[in-house]
Amino acid sequence: MTRRAGITSFVGQRWSVLFFLVELVFFSAVARGFFTLNGVQIVLFYSTTLALLATAETLVIVTGGIDLSVGFVMGFASVISAKLSGRFAEMGLAPELALLLAILITLAIGLLPGFVNGLLVARLKVPPFLATFAVQGITYGTSLLITQGSAAINVPNLANVIGNGYFIYLVPGQGVSLFTRPQVAPGTPVIDIIPTMVVVTVLFVAVAAYLLKRTRFGQHTYAIGGNIDAAMRAGINTNRHLVAIYVISSFLATLSGIIYMMEYVTGKSDAGSSFMLDSVVAVVIGGASLFGGTGTVWRTILGVLILSVLEMGLKIMGVQTFDKYIAVGIILIFAVLIDQFFPELVRKED
Amino acid sequence: MGDKALVTNNGRARTPAMSLLARNWAFFFLVLTLVVFSFTGKNFFAINNFQNIVHLGTTALLLACAETFVIITGGIDLSVGYVLGLSAVSASSAMQVLYAAHWSVAACILVGIGVGLVSSLACGLAAGILVSRYRVPPFIATLGTQGIAIGVTYHICGGFPVWYLPPGLTEIGNAYVLYIHPASGAWSFFSRPAGIAASQIKELVRVIPVSFILIFVFLIVLWHLLKNTRFGQHTYAIGGSMDAAVRAGINTRRHLIFVYVLSAFLAGLAGIVDLFQTGTGNFTTFGAQLELFAIAAVIIGGASLMGGKGRVLASVVGVILLKVLENGLNLSGVEPFYRYIAVGLILIVAVVIDQLFPDLF
Numbered sequence: 001m002t003r004r005a006g007i008t009s010f011v012g013q014r015w016s017v018l019f020f021l022v023e024l025v026f027f028s029a030v031a032r033g034f035f036t037l038n039g040v041q042i043v044l045f046y047s048t049t050l051a052l053l054a055t056a057e058t059l060v061i062v063t064g065g066i067d068l069s070v071g072f073v074m075g076f077a078s079v080i081s082a083k084l085s086g087r088f089a090e091m092g093l094a095p096e097l098a099l100l101l102a103i104l105i106t107l108a109i110g111l112l113p114g115f116v117n118g119l120l121v122a123r124l125k126v127p128p129f130l131a132t133f134a135v136q137g138i139t140y141g142t143s144l145l146i147t148q149g150s151a152a153i154n155v156p157n158l159a160n161v162i163g164n165g166y167f168i169y170l171v172p173g174q175g176v177s178l179f180t181r182p183q184v185a186p187g188t189p190v191i192d193i194i195p196t197m198v199v200v201t202v203l204f205v206a207v208a209a210y211l212l213k214r215t216r217f218g219q220h221t222y223a224i225g226g227n228i229d230a231a232m233r234a235g236i237n238t239n240r241h242l243v244a245i246y247v248i249s250s251f252l253a254t255l256s257g258i259i260y261m262m263e264y265v266t267g268k269s270d271a272g273s274s275f276m277l278d279s280v281v282a283v284v285i286g287g288a289s290l291f292g293g294t295g296t297v298w299r300t301i302l303g304v305l306i307l308s309v310l311e312m313g314l315k316i317m318g319v320q321t322f323d324k325y326i327a328v329g330i331i332l333i334f335a336v337l338i339d340q341f342f343p344e345l346v347r348k349e350d
Numbered sequence: 351m352g353d354k355a356l357v358t359n360n361g362r363a364r365t366p367a368m369s370l371l372a373r374n375w376a377f378f379f380l381v382l383t384l385v386v387f388s389f390t391g392k393n394f395f396a397i398n399n400f401q402n403i404v405h406l407g408t409t410a411l412l413l414a415c416a417e418t419f420v421i422i423t424g425g426i427d428l429s430v431g432y433v434l435g436l437s438a439v440s441a442s443s444a445m446q447v448l449y450a451a452h453w454s455v456a457a458c459i460l461v462g463i464g465v466g467l468v469s470s471l472a473c474g475l476a477a478g479i480l481v482s483r484y485r486v487p488p489f490i491a492t493l494g495t496q497g498i499a500i501g502v503t504y505h506i507c508g509g510f511p512v513w514y515l516p517p518g519l520t521e522i523g524n525a526y527v528l529y530i531h532p533a534s535g536a537w538s539f540f541s542r543p544a545g546i547a548a549s550q551i552k553e554l555v556r557v558i559p560v561s562f563i564l565i566f567v568f569l570i571v572l573w574h575l576l577k578n579t580r581f582g583q584h585t586y587a588i589g590g591s592m593d594a595a596v597r598a599g600i601n602t603r604r605h606l607i608f609v610y611v612l613s614a615f616l617a618g619l620a621g622i623v624d625l626f627q628t629g630t631g632n633f634t635t636f637g638a639q640l641e642l643f644a645i646a647a648v649i650i651g652g653a654s655l656m657g658g659k660g661r662v663l664a665s666v667v668g669v670i671l672l673k674v675l676e677n678g679l680n681l682s683g684v685e686p687f688y689r690y691i692a693v694g695l696i697l698i699v700a701v702v703i704d705q706l707f708p709d710l711f
Contacts (some may be wrong), residue, residue: 048591068642120702122696124701124702126698126700126701126702126707127654127655127656129645129656130646130697131698131701133642134648134697134698134701136694137697138690138694138695141687141688141690141691141692142691144687144690145685145688225434271612273636273637274637277428277493281493290489290490291487320504320505322500322501322509324503325497325500326497326498326500327497329501330498332493332494332497333480333486333490333491336484336486336490337484340484341542
């Protein structure tokens with residue numbers, strides 16, 4: 001292999017990493033306040049909901065499917081958890097209990113759309129695009145009915161405290177406090193490190209990444225995406241596996257909705273309406289093929305970071321936000337073109 | 351295995367009536383909804399209401415036709431909803447600028463329509479080249495052009511609807527072919543009879559919106575194009591098997607570009623129609639999901655996302671079914687939110703029927 005081919009191959013395989021670095025350097029130089037502790041944390045905080053949705057989408061896309069319902073399942077979950085926690089608090093439950101109960105019930109209800117998706121796709125052989133589109137409509141309609149078209153408020157303030165809290169509070173010269181803001185004299189500087197919701201997100205994303213990469217469940221997922229007939233003949237219970245995949249996807253979307261509710265202290269039916277396509281975009285930028293069989297969670301997260309750095313960077317620069325869509329459109333096409341021109345280079349690692 | 355099992359397993363053993371029912375279930379379902387809503391909906395069963403349903407469904411019909419062609423080739427066009435917005439906004443902006451520069455109204459409108467259509471053709475050309483020449487999956491290519499269309503649209507209009515347009519747009523867009531004033535017996539074509547004051551407009555019987563003429567002409571042309579021409583045959587061939595189509599000597603690249611350009615053109619036309627109906631250049635809001643509803647209508651009409659299947663008139667039935675549901679539920683006093691649930695459920699029924707009786711389509 002010539003030296004030049006070596007460089008092309010190097011760039012071709014890692015273009016998304018390189019692109020991300022270029023983005024970071026560019027915005028650090030141009031956008032004031034971007035490359036600071038706060039700036040970085042804001043980007044991470046903003047990425048949490050999309051990261052969970054994109055992780056969900058990765059699992060589904062690896063099987064060769066697509067889940068259009070994640071965005072509205074997220075909105076559905078935010079609405080249900082907001083309504084329930086508000087109602088429980090009104091009934092006189094302690095805010096901790098109200099919130100916990102609401103979250104648990106929401107997580108349980110949130111499995112339902114995924115179960116329906118899975119049954120339709122696996123049992124009735126409905127194309128995933130249609131099955132999840134139909135379920136999206138049903139979840140959206142249901143959450144609109146619950147909220148009567150407006151936002152669900154009345155969430156206990158505890159959600160705000162946790163959702164906008166930080167993992168570590170550092171008081172220079174005095175000590176460290178975990179999760180709770182230390183009581184200090186007014187005027188004492190407190191450094192906030194890592195939003196709590198980022199910690200939660202990273203935990204769940206890591207579990208999903210482990211599941212996909214290191215377990216038999218993950219192997220079967222790739223096998224189904226590679227060739228479902230072969231997977232079936234190899235003795236994989238593809239029906240049950242696909243149902244499980246769509247249920248996990250729905251679970252992660254529900255979690256994303258709960259995190260949205262904690263971060264923004266509201267439930268909105270259309271909270272995730274623009275995230276549905278963004279999540280697919282992130283997966284594709286991460287190098288996965290919509291035909292299935294390829295894709296990893298960490299590369300998807302890189303795609304998510306590329307998108308949110310772009311959005312936040314442009315926002316800080318004061319560029320009109322709709323330029324984001326042009327940029328995303330171009331990146332998306334660019335991602336696939338690289339895929340087309342260097343097919344043997346991009347897929348090597350998967 | 352008894353005879354019964356044989357009969358149920360063999361599609362050809364079914365009665366012709368059942369086959370007809372399954373093949374055109376959307377149509378029969380439409381008839382059923384019409385009957386039900388006639389009883390439950392206030393003023394549902396009225397000429398005026400039916401005219402309104404189709405008149406307000408013009409853009410959806412155009413988008414569904416666009417999507418029909420693309421889906422038959424085995425592709426998908428996610429950009430149509432935002433190409434509609436781009437076309438409406440660029441056409442209206444051109445009209446606004448020219449009108450402010452004291453051009454004549456007719457010139458403003460004609461140039462504006464041209465600008466809108468050209469902007470949409472550009473989107474279709476880009477998507478077509480990406481799909482055919484560079485083999486970008488249609489889902490991604492049209493998602494990319496969708497993003498670019500959104501960005502350009504907002505650049506043009508700044509996030510606000512475009513106003514200060516030449517007069518007469520809505521008068522053209524919402525005109526009827528025939529106006530009759532039963533009390534005085536006066537009647538006229540295309541505008542209200544002379545001598546009838548604006549305050550008497552409610553007494554007028556208005557027959558056939560002009561949008562019917564447009565949609566009728568386009569449906570006939572597209573139906574003919576798909577059903578009776580070589581272009582249509584090639585479209586089905588590409589969707590049936592791309593490789594076979596290439597080997598049969600079809601210039602698949604050029605054909606795919608044509609299909610995406612046609613799709614964008616129809617979306618652009620829908621934008622122009624929207625402009626004439628509302629009198630403002632509206633951008634497409636996020637979460638409008640026009641493209642997803644168009645795709646849903648096409649699938650309800652019996653097309654398959656795998657390609658090779660689909661009919662223009664069946665897609666039309668799909669659109670009308672969705673619109674009638676919306677209208678009928680509304681007039682029956684059902685909360686509008688149920689519409690999303692109803693559409694979702696119907697879609698599931700559609701695809702399950704498609705899966706259970708594949709031999710019938």
